[in-house]
Amino acid sequence: GESVGLHLPTLSVQEGDNSIINCAYSNSASDYFIWYKQESGKGPQFIIDIRSNMDKRQGQRVTVLLNKTVKHLSLQIAATQPGDSAVYFCAALYNYGQNFVFGPGTRLSVLP
Amino acid sequence: DVKVTQSSRYLVKRTGEKVFLECVQDMDHENMFWYRQDPGLGLRLIYFSYDVKMKEKGDIPEGYSVSREKKERFSLILESASTNQTSMYLCASSSIRTVNQPQHFGDGTRLSIL
Numbered sequence: 107g108e109s110v111g112l113h114l115p116t117l118s119v120q121e122g123d124n125s126i127i128n129c130a131y132s133n134s135a136s137d138y139f140i141w142y143k144q145e146s147g148k149g150p151q152f153i154i155d156i157r158s159n160m161d162k163r164q165g166q167r168v169t170v171l172l173n174k175t176v177k178h179l180s181l182q183i184a185a186t187q188p189g190d191s192a193v194y195f196c197a198a199l200y201n202y203g204q205n206f207v208f209g210p211g212t213r214l215s216v217l218p
Numbered sequence: 219d220v221k222v223t224q225s226s227r228y229l230v231k232r233t234g235e236k237v238f239l240e241c242v243q244d245m246d247h248e249n250m251f252w253y254r255q256d257p258g259l260g261l262r263l264i265y266f267s268y269d270v271k272m273k274e275k276g277d278i279p280e281g282y283s284v285s286r287e288k289k290e291r292f293s294l295i296l297e298s299a300s301t302n303q304t305s306m307y308l309c310a311s312s313s314i315r316t317v318n319q320p321q322h323f324g325d326g327t328r329l330s331i332l
Binding site for chain 2: 110115137138140142147148149150151152155157195197199205206208209210211
């Protein structure tokens with residue numbers, strides 16, 4: 107079946123450093139990917155998305171990179187701030203509908 | 219902004235009870251989804267609906283049913299609650315008006331079955 111996974115369940119970074127969170131997906135036909143941020147006690151919040159015809163997309167302080175050859179995507183957060191502490195997970199749209207497969211998440215902790 | 223509202227943030231029920239979780243969205247979205255979220259397992263799809271009175275099973279529908287009588291409301295029903303249904307339940311909605319749209323989530327209902 108479809109699967110999406112993250113390489114690290116936890117990640118700690120110093121405030122001000124850049125963070126990189128990775129994700130791998132299994133279905134080469136997936137054509138749309140999303141990164142979500144989930145803070146404690148809240149639902150997942152959309153951060154950024156990317157379509158398979160792109161390699162890179164930038165938002166405010168965030169960049170998503172997509173490598174279709176190895177079925178890997180990453181989320182880069184520039185100048186990480188305490189408010190970035192949360193669980194981040196990726197989602198891949200698979201090709202028989204509006205449904206996503208979600209990864210288990212990486213907990214990002216920002217150290218003072 | 220899209221608003222997905224789940225009726226309860228926390229819920230405690232007993233084994234064997236019939237449990238109703240309610241979700242309302244205000245963006246006229248066609249699609250609505252129910253997930254459960256457990257540590258280390260990610261989000262797993264229980265049921266989804268792409269139109270009023272329509273429903274499709276997700277990956278883990280056993281022990282659950284759903285109801286969508288109005289476009290904005292999607293209910294998840296635990297027919298006879300069991301302790302292994304203790305979990306965080308998340309509702310989401312999305313539009314089909316353009317391709318590749320993100321799902322928008324509510325803040326979840328943390329359900330404990332005793």
